[in-house]
Amino acid sequence: MSLPMPAFSAQTRQENLDRMRSTQFDILVIGGGVTGVSIARDAALRGYNTALVERADFASGTSSKSSKLVHGGVRYLESFEFGLVFEASRERRYALRSSPHLVRPLPFVFPVHENDPRPLWQITIGMWLYDAMATFRNIERHHILSRGRALREEPVIGPEGLTGAAHYYDAATDDARLTLTIAQDAHQAGAVVVNYAQVVGLLREGETVVGAQVRDQVTGDEFEVRARVVANATGPWTDYLLKMADLDAARRLRPTKGVHVIVSRERIWSRAAITMNSPRDGRLMFLIPWGQFSLLGTTDTDYDGDPADVWADAGDIAYILEAARHAFPVAHLNEADIISAYAGLRPLIGSDAPTGYKVSREHQILNTAPGFFTIAGGKLTTFRSMAEEMVDEMARYLGREHGLGPAHPSQTDNRILPGGDIPDWYTYQVEKVVELSDRLSPETVTHLISTYGTGYAQVLAHARGDERLTPPLVPGLPYLKAEVAHAVRHEMALTLEDTLTRRTHVLDQVRDNGLDVAPEVAALMGAELGWSEEERARQIEGYRRIVEQTRRWRG
Numbered sequence: 001m002s003l004p005m006p007a008f009s010a011q012t013r014q015e016n017l018d019r020m021r022s023t024q025f026d027i028l029v030i031g032g033g034v035t036g037v038s039i040a041r042d043a044a045l046r047g048y049n050t051a052l053v054e055r056a057d058f059a060s061g062t063s064s065k066s067s068k069l070v071h072g073g074v075r076y077l078e079s080f081e082f083g084l085v086f087e088a089s090r091e092r093r094y095a096l097r098s099s100p101h102l103v104r105p106l107p108f109v110f111p112v113h114e115n116d117p118r119p120l121w122q123i124t125i126g127m128w129l130y131d132a133m134a135t136f137r138n139i140e141r142h143h144i145l146s147r148g149r150a151l152r153e154e155p156v157i158g159p160e161g162l163t164g165a166a167h168y169y170d171a172a173t174d175d176a177r178l179t180l181t182i183a184q185d186a187h188q189a190g191a192v193v194v195n196y197a198q199v200v201g202l203l204r205e206g207e208t209v210v211g212a213q214v215r216d217q218v219t220g221d222e223f224e225v226r227a228r229v230v231a232n233a234t235g236p237w238t239d240y241l242l243k244m245a246d247l248d249a250a251r252r253l254r255p256t257k258g259v260h261v262i263v264s265r266e267r268i269w270s271r272a273a274i275t276m277n278s279p280r281d282g283r284l285m286f287l288i289p290w291g292q293f294s295l296l297g298t299t300d301t302d303y304d305g306d307p308a309d310v311w312a313d314a315g316d317i318a319y320i321l322e323a324a325r326h327a328f329p330v331a332h333l334n335e336a337d338i339i340s341a342y343a344g345l346r347p348l349i350g351s352d353a354p355t356g357y358k359v360s361r362e363h364q365i366l367n368t369a370p371g372f373f374t375i376a377g378g379k380l381t382t383f384r385s386m387a388e389e390m391v392d393e394m395a396r397y398l399g400r401e402h403g404l405g406p407a408h409p410s411q412t413d414n415r416i417l418p419g420g421d422i423p424d425w426y427t428y429q430v431e432k433v434v435e436l437s438d439r440l441s442p443e444t445v446t447h448l449i450s451t452y453g454t455g456y457a458q459v460l461a462h463a464r465g466d467e468r469l470t471p472p473l474v475p476g477l478p479y480l481k482a483e484v485a486h487a488v489r490h491e492m493a494l495t496l497e498d499t500l501t502r503r504t505h506v507l508d509q510v511r512d513n514g515l516d517v518a519p520e521v522a523a524l525m526g527a528e529l530g531w532s533e534e535e536r537a538r539q540i541e542g543y544r545r546i547v548e549q550t551r552r553w554r555g
Contacts, residue, residue: 028227038387065344101453260297276327419453
């Protein structure tokens with residue numbers, strides 16, 4: 001079993017804010033998405049005095065709006081991005097090894113029909129190449145399914161014109177939970193980590209960036225955080241920070257919007273994730289099993305608005321449903337089947353590609369001012385290697401300009417994430433289902449260990465200490481009320497939105513989007529955080545606005 005984690009709570013956040021005011025840091029990371037928290041973790045493990053600030057909650061931007069996949073990127077073979085596929089395949093192995101509770105093997109089926117743009121022989125060659133990019137160390141090697149076997153294994157596939165299918169493996173994850181767990185590991189490694197702290201300006205000495213002016217979003221107080229080097233890992237907000245460093249900075253990003261819809265798995269069931277082609281433009285999309293639900297998506301359209309105000313519109317939904325009805329005609333999906341929808345932005349490097357779908361997922365590291373480094377682009381799967389490369393660049397600068405170093409080499413490639421010290425995931429799951437069967441349903445046990453790994457007992461300890469926390473949070477879903485207390489005490493949840501959208505996924509998994517349970521959750525969080533009646537009402541109203549945004553596609 002893993003050792004108990006140091007507190008990662010609202011109280012810790014306040015202590016970290018106090019430390020930020022009085023400490024000279026080596027590295028200040030701006031951005032609490034998966035890339036930012038990974039940079040903070042890598043830097044702290046190397047011995048650098050590291051701080052991280054995030055304008056909202058961890059993973060509140062792109063890092064909670066993905067397809068929930070850790071994958072090599074089979075479609076990138078078409079554009080000959082072999083380096084990216086090789087890197088992603090290597091990092092997929094790391095993720096499976098370091099966090100088996102959060103990143104688990106997922107089979108994929110790639111159906112091929114007579115008039116598809118990619119014939120079966122071409123897909124077969126691609127599958128051999130995909131295995132080769134993983135140095136033949138993927139979960140399993142691919143195999144080709146005949147038409148009959150494909151339909152027996154996945155009856156939802158449209159049979160007309162089907163010539164066969166490829167079966168291969170990638171991995172699935174809880175993107176928000178993965179990001180949070182890396183943030184907790186950064187905290188364990190000594191990084192000073194704070195959410196709801198927005199950078200409103202950069203500090204300078206001459207041309208050199210020496211820190212940032214930060215606003216505490218909870219109290220409104222502003223303060224300085226001084227650091228020898230500043231890392232811009234803000235995803236879709238990258239260009240905003242570049243403009244802070246240099247008003248004449250050229251725009252670097254070409255953000256694209258990705259929308260997913262969520263339906264009950266009873267409405268469209270599959271054993272594996274299944275690829276589907278848009279009949280409109282041939283874009284490759286997915287049907288992805290997600291517990292009791294199925295994800296359908298994603299879109300990939302250019303976006304030029306406020307990164308904080310991205311949402312699914314009616315056109316996005318129509319595009320996804322059109323593709324789903326084309327690929328899975330027996331399901332007869334329509335708008336009434338949609339439980340929820342979410343939209344996020346990919347912070348892609350600008351290019352002259354004709355569509356966002358064709359823009360590369362490669363990343364870039366920029367040093368546009370002394371002491372100021374930016375990482376842009378990339379994908380969820382390569383979070384660890386991107387962070388290692390970024391810290392390598394900053395380490396060279398710190399050694400050259402400040403005489404710091406050489407630091408320890410990166411230690412993340414063999415590090416297990418909190419809760420992940422499980423030699424055999426499936427054996428562990430069965431053992432815990434049996435062990436806890438007198439108290440909890442198999443679904444709840446599976447959820448707890450899939451979410452917290454070996455840390456599940458810490459959640460149950462809250463329930464043993466307070467019988468009010470034992471029942472389910474929402475009927476029909478596996479969450480326990482104890483997880484609300486745990487989110488505040490050990491996961492730095494500060495708002496109702498944090499708990500209902502990222503610590504749990506209630507927002508996307510019930511048709512009322514969690515409005516019915518919001519008052520009770522506000523009361524539970526309020527008891528932990530000392531909220532007044534007025535603050536509870538303010539939190540509920542803020543969450544209602546989030547729900548309204550989620551529903552905007554409905555008109």
